[in-house]
Amino acid sequence: MAYQLHHNTKRKFDDYAAADAWMRYDETLPLSLSSPIQFFVRMFSGGKTLVLQADSSDSVASVHRKIQSITGIRSIQSTSGVPRMEQRLIYRGKQLQLQQRLSECGIQNDDTLQLVGRMRSTRHPHTWRLMNDLNSLIHALCNCNDNTDVNANVTCMMKMLTDFLTMTPKDGADRSEQYLQIFIHSSVPAALVKLYVSPSVTTKQAGHECICQFIDSCKTLFANPVTVYRQFAPILFEFCKILRGAVGVDDALYIFCRSSLAAMMKGYVHDVKCMLRLQDVFPFVRELATRLSCALELSVQSAEFIQLSDSDVREFIKFMHPVKCAIRRQQTFGCPVSFPSLMQSEAGNERIEIEGVHRVFCDLQEKMELCLKKLESQLGLINKERGEHIVSCWPLYLLILKELESISKLYKGLEEMFWEKMRQRRVELCFLMVRLSKRSTDYQWILEHKEVTNFKIRQRFALKMLREGRHKNEEFYEMLICRSRLFEQSFEYIGHVNPRSLRGQLFMQFENEEATGPGVLREWFSLVFEAIFNPQNTLFVSCPNDGRRFFPNPASKVDPLHLEYFTFSGRMIALALLHRVQISIAFDRVFFLQLAGEDISFEDIRDADPYLYSGCKKILEMDAKMVDEDILGLTFVCEDEELGSRKVVELCPDGKNTIVNSENRDNYVNRLVKHRFVTSIAHQVAHFSQGFGDIITDRRLRKSFYRILDHEDLNKMLHGSKTAVSVENWKEHTNYNGYKKDDLQISWFWEIVGSMSAEQKNVLLFFWTSIKSLPVEGFGGLDSKLHIYKTLDSHDKLPSAHTCFYRLCFPPYPSMDVMQNRLNIITQNYVGCSFGAE
Known part of the structure; x- marks a missing residue:
């Protein structure tokens, strides 16, 4: 294997026998005055470091023998009967000759030598020479007492470090790696740390400045993260390891090197080669x-x-x-x-x-x-x-x-x-x-463990997901809707527009009506959802025992546009949540679980189809012997109604001929439930989910929205409070303008409201605010308080409302009976739901 070497060793050993002789007979050389020293030998292979002790008069050959006795690495190998030097020692960028004494090489306590393999001509002689010169300059600085010389040498040393980085290739990780390894193998990091721990304040500052400049320059010059992570991290590891042992973990320079190394850890660990x-x-x-x-x-x-x-x-x-x-x-x-x-x-x-x-x-x-x-x-x-x-x-x-x-x-x-x-x-x-709370993504790890949160927290972050990525200066999206064509036109405005247009504020107006603002927008939401969940549109089916809970209708395919309508419905639901509008409907569990990407079990269909649930429960609980006698006469099939006709569907391959028995009845029930509530509505759920996700700006959050919520969490956000309207809570959140709370008209008003039926209170609330359902928090969950305004109209006038501002306006009626008569007119459904809201 060929290794690089300083240019001074660029020569061939023709006389390997002579080298062998020095290895075997160096002890015959005359002894000189010696002193014990301890030094380190760093191995190229595996990055290990040996700690050796010797006398300053010992030869380099004796050090080779010690290394061989410890590691088993032989310094001389024989190829075709010819001995050949296989291992070399490098100190300060120079190869040590076998016959040299340690004292002649200048090796002192705690110095580091590098053991390398058989070397040929180096591929980067200028780099090795520069490192050798840099080591010599650092050594000179460590022994210099003249401040003027120190300052001049520091400038020169910093230039040499910059030159080294400038010479290092930036266009290829492998090429730059060769140069940066020379920096480590020439023991420059150890030399710079030695300068930093110098007792001289001036030289210590010089070491600090050189190391910091080198590290900062690497970050700047190596813009490619792959290069920085793969090649520069080993240099920082080297600096940190040496500094940790020399000055400890509380030292400012060590902390700087550690911080620089930490900054690249994530990218460095993903490099397969490192x-x-x-x-x-x-x-x-x-x-x-x-x-x-x-x-x-x-x-x-x-x-x-x-x-x-x-x-x-x-x-x-x-x-x-x-x-x-x-x-x-x-x-x-x-x-x-x-x-x-x-x-x-x-x-x-x-x-x-x-x-x-x-x-x-x-x-x-x-x-x-x-x-x-x-x-x-x-x-x-x-x-x-x-x-x-x-x-x-x-x-x-x-x-x-x-x-x-x-x-x-x-x-x-x-x-x-x-x-x-x-x-x-x-x-x-x-x-x-x-x-x-800032970004919801910061707390996903907590939010998906619902047992450690509460509804308010989950609601807060679900709404944050809908709002994240939006800007206050988003343009208004304007809609002009004809009441007689409300569903069709709303579908065109919402279902066919680029989702980006819906992420700002919505501006809504009905044709031939002057009223605009939040109250009109809330009314529009209410009317659109009445149409979406109208059974005649066949998009959703309500639960038999709770008409407020819905799930997609498997028969929705009778309308060729049904999938587009589900995309539209998903967008509308997300927009209602975004604008904090309660819509008085809820999702059944089977629908919510599929939106959340969770499996549907037999117990989950209890509310969606009580009849099917009861029948399946009887099958599961029936005596095994009776089931095996085929008393039920069931096979793995079911019937679907499609366009007025009934169609037999096999629940498994050859389902018509697979009889339900005590061993496979669990499988039968599971397949039946899956077909009825998963397979048959899979396309509807997918399009609804797509439409809902269109309103969430951050794509990473689209799959997380439902996972952070419980089933009932979403229903609380959609439906609002299920409890009767509290008159006391209503009074606490109402302000007066022109009236005082102890005026007769105000006392009469609350006495009349308190005597109303629940339906009349809801109609009055809608007339006043365009809100059909209060938030779970009651009136305190609204974005502002309600207001009662005194007008100068005649007593014949009915109350009026500015729903955008939650204002109810009426004159000072002369008696409670007159006020009762006027409010009775308002709280009739056919009046209160379409009368004078602005």
Whole structure:
């Protein structure tokens, strides 16, 4: 194998016998005054480093023999009977000759030598020469006491580093790798660190500036991430390893190098040629985890919340990325790792590091529990404060917990334990999510575990998904609708337009009507959904026992445009949620589960088809002997009604001849349910889902929307409150203009409203606001309070409403009877649902 060598060694060894003689007889040379030294020998192969001790008078040949005794690597091989030198030692860019004494080579305590294989002419002589000159200059600086010379030499040294990077090819990873390896193999990193640890303040500053400039220049010059990740990371590893041993992990320069290395970890670990070992990266994880653990512990002990280091948290996460990848790749203990088996194992690569990651997880989870408990104890005080500020460590709490959740997936049983702990800290988690909510994607890992959240949190982030990616300055999308052609025209406006046009504000007006604004928009939504879910349109079927719950109609194909109508329906539902309009309908469980991408079970059809559910339940519970006697006379077929005729469908291959018995009846029921509620409406669900997804700007969130919600969550958002309207709640959220709350007319008004039937209250509410159903939170969930305005109209006038602003207007009627008469007229359905709303 051929290796590169400094240009001074560019020659052939013609007399291999002489070299062999020096290896065997160097002890016959005369001895000189010697002194013991300790030095390091870095191996090209495997990156190992040997620690050797020798006298300064020992020869280079004796060092070769020591290396051979330790590693088994022979320095001389025989090819066709001709001895040949196979291993060489390099120091400061120069090859050491066998007959040289260590003192003659200038080797001192803690110096590093490089062992390389048989070398021929180097392919990059100028680079090796530059590194050799740089090493010589650094050595001179380390022994220089003249500040003027130091400043001049520092300038020269920085130029040499820049020249090296400029010479390094930028157009190919393999070519640049050869140059950057020369930087390591020539021991320049060790030399620069030696300069940095110099007792002289001037030379120490010089070392600091040179290392920082070199690292920053690499980031700038190597714009291609592949080059940076693959070639430059080993240099940073080298700097970090040497600095860790020389100055410790709290040193500013070490922290700078570690941060620079952390920045490239995610890309570097995905390079197949540069798979990182756990042994290389885990020390960074361990030291950062220790810093985080100490900070969290101090936060618990202090009366205030101690500020965590944002950089420590983010670097911990970045270094954990390659560590997690390495654990997933290892085969010895499986993945997820069985920790008891790991503890009992006496061998196995990377066992110590895998165990160490587990310890890091347990320690940080324990500290985070204590921090959350402290937060819980202070929630009452926090919620009472006005103008509550966000403590800067709180966002970092969620970042740490997110990383711990990711780590927990590496070990069997650990993920379940983690979420059990989080369920116990549910209140604090919800508090943090509400206070810190920005992008919904930041909290997907929590939101998909619904047991640790509540409805308000899930609703908040579902609406955030719909709003994300929108801009306040989006153009209005204008619609002019004729009431007599409301469904057809609404379908044209919504179903056929580019989805981007619907992501701004909607401006709605009915033909030949002056009224515009949010109230008219709410009315339009209400009327469109009445048409969509009208049984005559055959798009949706209501549940027999609950007419407010719907699922797609398998027979919708009677209309050739039915799939386009489902896309339109999906868009309309998403728009209603986006604009916070309750539509007084709900989805049945079988529909919701398919939108969420989940399987339908037999128990899920209970409400959608009680008759089928009851029949299947009897089949499953019937005595096995009776079923096997074919008392039911069933085979694996079912009948579908299509365009007025009935069609037999086989539920499995040769279903007509497959008799249902006690052994296959579960399979029969499952296939029947799947055909009835999955296969027969698959196209309708897919088009509805596509239409709904059109309104979500961020494509990554389209599959997540339903997963973060429970079935009833969505129904609460769509249908709103199912409880009767509370007059007291109504009064609490109503303001007065021209009237006072203790005026006779106001007292009469609320007394009359209190005596109304539930239907009359709903009609009055719709007349007043264009709202048919209140949010789950009641009147407090509306975007503003309601208002009662005093007018100067005659007492003959009926009340009027400005639904956009939630205003009800009426004159000071002279008596309660007159007011009762006027309100009775308003609360008649045929009047209240079409009268004077603006």
